Amino acid sequence: MSQATTPPPPDETRTAAIIRPGHSLSSVTDKISKIVLQRHTPRGWFIGLGISFALVMLLLWSLTVLLVKGTGIWGLNIPVGWGFAIINFVWWIGIGHAGTLISAILLLVKQDWRTSINRFAEAMTLFAVACAGIFPLIHVGRPWLAYWLLPYPNTMDMWPQFRSPLLWDVFAVSTYASVSLLFWYVGLIPDLATLRDRAKSRPWKIAYGVLALGWRGAARHWDRYETAYLLLAGLATPLVVSVHTVVSLDFAVGQVPGWHATVFPPYFVAGAVFSGFAMVVTLAIPLRKVYGLEDFITMRHLENMAKVMLATGLIVAYGYAIEIFTAWYGGSEYEMFMVQNRMKGPYATFFWALILCNVAIPQLLWSRKIRNSLLALFLISIVVNVGMWLERFVIVVTSLSRDFLPSSWDTYEPTFWDWSTYIGTIGLFLALLFLFIRFLPMISIAEMRMLVPAEEEPEEEEK
Amino acid sequence: MAQIFHPSANLVAKATIFGAAFIAAGALWIGDRVHRSPYITQAQVAREQPVPFSHKHHVKGIGLDCRYCHGSVEEGAFAGIPPTKTCMTCHSQLFTDAPMLEPVRESWRTNKSVEWVRVHDLPDFAYFNHSIHVAQGVGCSTCHGAVDEMPLVWREHSLNMDWCLACHREPERFIRPRESIFDMDWETPIAWSALDGDTRSILQAAGVESDPVLQADLGPALVEAYGIVTAQLENCSMCHR
Numbered sequence: 001m002s003q004a005t006t007p008p009p010p011d012e013t014r015t016a017a018i019i020r021p022g023h024s025l026s027s028v029t030d031k032i033s034k035i036v037l038q039r040h041t042p043r044g045w046f047i048g049l050g051i052s053f054a055l056v057m058l059l060l061w062s063l064t065v066l067l068v069k070g071t072g073i074w075g076l077n078i079p080v081g082w083g084f085a086i087i088n089f090v091w092w093i094g095i096g097h098a099g100t101l102i103s104a105i106l107l108l109v110k111q112d113w114r115t116s117i118n119r120f121a122e123a124m125t126l127f128a129v130a131c132a133g134i135f136p137l138i139h140v141g142r143p144w145l146a147y148w149l150l151p152y153p154n155t156m157d158m159w160p161q162f163r164s165p166l167l168w169d170v171f172a173v174s175t176y177a178s179v180s181l182l183f184w185y186v187g188l189i190p191d192l193a194t195l196r197d198r199a200k201s202r203p204w205k206i207a208y209g210v211l212a213l214g215w216r217g218a219a220r221h222w223d224r225y226e227t228a229y230l231l232l233a234g235l236a237t238p239l240v241v242s243v244h245t246v247v248s249l250d251f252a253v254g255q256v257p258g259w260h261a262t263v264f265p266p267y268f269v270a271g272a273v274f275s276g277f278a279m280v281v282t283l284a285i286p287l288r289k290v291y292g293l294e295d296f297i298t299m300r301h302l303e304n305m306a307k308v309m310l311a312t313g314l315i316v317a318y319g320y321a322i323e324i325f326t327a328w329y330g331g332s333e334y335e336m337f338m339v340q341n342r343m344k345g346p347y348a349t350f351f352w353a354l355i356l357c358n359v360a361i362p363q364l365l366w367s368r369k370i371r372n373s374l375l376a377l378f379l380i381s382i383v384v385n386v387g388m389w390l391e392r393f394v395i396v397v398t399s400l401s402r403d404f405l406p407s408s409w410d411t412y413e414p415t416f417w418d419w420s421t422y423i424g425t426i427g428l429f430l431a432l433l434f435l436f437i438r439f440l441p442m443i444s445i446a447e448m449r450m451l452v453p454a455e456e457e458p459e460e461e462e463k
Numbered sequence: 464m465a466q467i468f469h470p471s472a473n474l475v476a477k478a479t480i481f482g483a484a485f486i487a488a489g490a491l492w493i494g495d496r497v498h499r500s501p502y503i504t505q506a507q508v509a510r511e512q513p514v515p516f517s518h519k520h521h522v523k524g525i526g527l528d529c530r531y532c533h534g535s536v537e538e539g540a541f542a543g544i545p546p547t548k549t550c551m552t553c554h555s556q557l558f559t560d561a562p563m564l565e566p567v568r569e570s571w572r573t574n575k576s577v578e579w580v581r582v583h584d585l586p587d588f589a590y591f592n593h594s595i596h597v598a599q600g601v602g603c604s605t606c607h608g609a610v611d612e613m614p615l616v617w618r619e620h621s622l623n624m625d626w627c628l629a630c631h632r633e634p635e636r637f638i639r640p641r642e643s644i645f646d647m648d649w650e651t652p653i654a655w656s657a658l659d660g661d662t663r664s665i666l667q668a669a670g671v672e673s674d675p676v677l678q679a680d681l682g683p684a685l686v687e688a689y690g691i692v693t694a695q696l697e698n699c700s701m702c703h704r
Contacts, residue, residue: 152491155499157625196467209467213476 018113019451020295028296028448032441033198035291041438044290049434055427062420063138071141073417080400080412085139087392088422090247091275092132092429093173094268094388096180097240098276099125103183104236107229113304115447116296120287120436121280122184127432128279129177131425136169138421165249172246176239183232189215189225190446244272251395257338258399261326267319271388274312274358277305278384283433285378287442296443299372306371309384313362316391320359334404346411347398350390357387504621510580513566515615522611522647529603529610529645540592544579547571582616583607589627590704599689600638601630604647611647631696635682638691651678 099121106114137146193215196208248268251259288297327335342351536542547570608619640662652675669684
């Protein structure tokens, strides 16, 4: 390992650059916009979209059956009234958090390596929130009355229960979705203008032109754009922490053993960032390979994300340890039983699989060799995604299925419809992602151009 | 390069973005209005019946008491729809040939009920009991309006939950003496001389001496005397059991 101090080496021996040397303003623009503007659509894209679209149909089918027959088609029972719907909701919301962290917090702390991954991470956030939002709505039993969750002047003369964290969820998630959408769209405006100027056919010029809101790249435009973007980043930053805090309060405010713990908010937020970065890595590795974006999403990006995963994974592991410690230290027999039941009860397999996925395997990321191996990183990121899903399963199901009264115990088993709805939302997520990478620039062209070293700027005119 | 948009596109864009807020707000407002309108609630909409039974004629004209037909209103949850037999107590003698009454006579012959159209139908998830309301001073006309003026019955009020809660939150604004429940002409302020002895002593105990008596004085005194616990009237499980 070379310990070069001055000058920083331009090669990839120590740390890879965030953009491969040799790029100019026009080559960056060409490379990214070509993916969107090219006539030819790769066959793999059609296959990928086709499969995900089939899964979207599975989702619609499952939702239709649900609407016709009701939540009885799921594996829910009393006492396990929160099954897959809540597990999947928390899982998807958590995944979204990486996008907000990358785009908002890393922008404010001036981490320029965020630039090439923020756009698709934000898109991932939006699509994950869309998938997450489905679950609480269909979980309410009568989804056509889900608007009752909103406070509005109604003929019942009633307000929703403002003391319930479930209502806080409504506000947290809807704020999160709208701020994320706005942030993503504002960031897209200069790129939409680039696409408008480069598009060949008139319908596309008009489509991108309408979305670009008349962007001309004037100095005044840039000035306002930068201000708006920073303000939105400031608005989005607290959301990284607040949304999953509120989600964790859904559990922590309840008195069920295994839920009623003060460690929940920080531990949930760390878990959310953990799973979110894992999802970004899962998506980034195939994307850069298929579209030849290794110049922009370099090993430095992947290594940094691996480090974030390692750090947040350790916080999550600390959360698991503290749960066990407080159960013992608190001296509550129910809490202690809950810990034993998790480790040895009917769902022990899930618990130990979760420890393997979220605590044991991520420790491999201490090794630089692993962090620089695409295959290993990809596999670990998938393992973490599975692990974080298992975590929510363990929290929801083990606590509910064995509560205070042994006479009320029951076992939860997901049905076909639980799985089909879950897999259907994965299809929805992927289908939206496929459409996104075909029709919008998956890397911010405008921001990448700012990363191009000044001396390599050619004489060519840029729009 | 030719321009894609005419300069007027700027104005169109601003107007649509700005206008969208008003369109959305307007749509919500219209939705709310429609939801509270007689089209949805059927308030003030007279219903066709198999026999055009006129409450106006029978109550105001003849002077029948409500309980002559709705006999279980003081003991039961349901006020009761009279059987054909009740109609026949008079109509076996009166208007025996009227073609209008043929469905009643047919019901009498065949022993099959007349299928009256139900005007006041609460949702099944709302528990409602007539007897407690009648016993605690809620008069017929408070909820059902001036039935003695209705040729065909209509719903006087929307039966929306906000209407129920208006009284459950402030019963003193609507309550009347138990003795005047079936009085179709009841209204406050009411002359002292029109009140019965029990109510007078309730008012005297509450220190009310004005004449005529205002609802603002009568209501709280009756709520107190009848032992109505206003705080519990708003519990969810009062009506949703």
